[in-house]
Amino acid sequence: xARYTGPKNRLSRKEGIDLGFKTVGSHAxxxxxxxxxxxxxxxxxxxxxxxxxAYGTQLREKQKVKRxxxxxxxxxxxxxTMARKWRGNTGDMLVQFLERRLDNTMYRLGLAPxxxxxxxxxxxxxxxxxxxxxNIPSYLVxxxxxxxxxxxxxxxxxxxxxxxxKSFTPPEWxxxxxxxxxxxxxxxxxxVKEDINTQYIVEYYSR
Numbered sequence: 086x087a088r089y090t091g092p093k094n095r096l097s098r099k100e101g102i103d104l105g106f107k108t109v110g111s112h113a114x115x116x117x118x119x120x121x122x123x124x125x126x127x128x129x130x131x132x133x134x135x136x137x138x139a140y141g142t143q144l145r146e147k148q149k150v151k152r153x154x155x156x157x158x159x160x161x162x163x164x165x166t167m168a169r170k171w172r173g174n175t176g177d178m179l180v181q182f183l184e185r186r187l188d189n190t191m192y193r194l195g196l197a198p199x200x201x202x203x204x205x206x207x208x209x210x211x212x213x214x215x216x217x218x219x220n221i222p223s224y225l226v227x228x229x230x231x232x233x234x235x236x237x238x239x240x241x242x243x244x245x246x247x248x249x250x251k252s253f254t255p256p257e258w259x260x261x262x263x264x265x266x267x268x269x270x271x272x273x274x275x276x277v278k279e280d281i282n283t284q285y286i287v288e289y290y291s292r
Contacts, residue, residue, distance in 0.1 A: 140289075140292075142285060143285045143286070143288050143289035144289060146281075146282050146289070147161070147286045147289045147290075149281075150183070150281055153200075153279065153281075154183050154186065154189060154200065155188070155200050155201060155204060160223070162290070164179055164182045165179055165290050167182055168181075168182060169290075174274075175283075175287050176283025176284060176286065176287050177273070177274045177283065179283055179286065179287075180272070180277055180281065180283060181271060181272050181273070181274075182225065184258075184272040184277065185225040185226050185227075185271070186222060186224070186225065186226075187207055187212065187219060187221065187222055187223070187224040187225075187226055187232070188200055188203040188204040188206075188207050188222035188223075189203070190226050190259070190268070191206060191207065191212065191232065193255055193256055193259055194232065194255050194259055194261050194266035195248075195250070195253045195255060195261060196232075196234050196247065196248075196261075196264065196266065197244065197247075198243050198244075198247060202243070206234065206238050207220055207221070207222045207224075208220055208222060209238075210235075211234060211235050211238030212233070212234060212235070213232070213233040213234075213235060214226065214230055214232055214233075215231055216233075226268050227268060228268050228269070228270060229267070229268065229269075230267070231265060231266070231267050232266050232267070232268075233264060233266075234264040236264075238264075244264075248263065248264060256272070256277075257269075257270075257276060258270050258271065258272040258273070258276050
């Protein structure tokens, strides 16, 4: 299955929440917020969201989180398999693996306006980890690693605007100084502010 290349707002409207595809404050983001509760499709404005079964609820939660982090089904299932084999709560470990992705870490550090743009920065070679170029968005960061945006990437207008935002505060597992950030500890479930029900995902894959 190829990566989805259609309208991103359609996915957010399908799940009924803002999945973070559009830069906050942009015209596209404002448009999404106005239509967020309207299902996509030609009958969207008149349609209503039907009652969902237990399986449907589990599926929608899995799809929501998978789309939030920009993953394909095979990738997402691989993270679940890794989490299940790890000691500890499977749902919490799943979130930790997703959060530790380099593209997500860039987004959490405020070095990219969206996860999609963060993935592009990584793929295009704009990101250094401990001084070495890493162009794999799925790279899992570790404690004490330093993530740096190269000067060319830091001069991108959208990034410069983020760097000038003095009120931004990264999650507690990260710290940032200018165009660089450091992993001070592994992320925990409470570090993720998005509404994610990992129990539904575990139940979906445990069928």
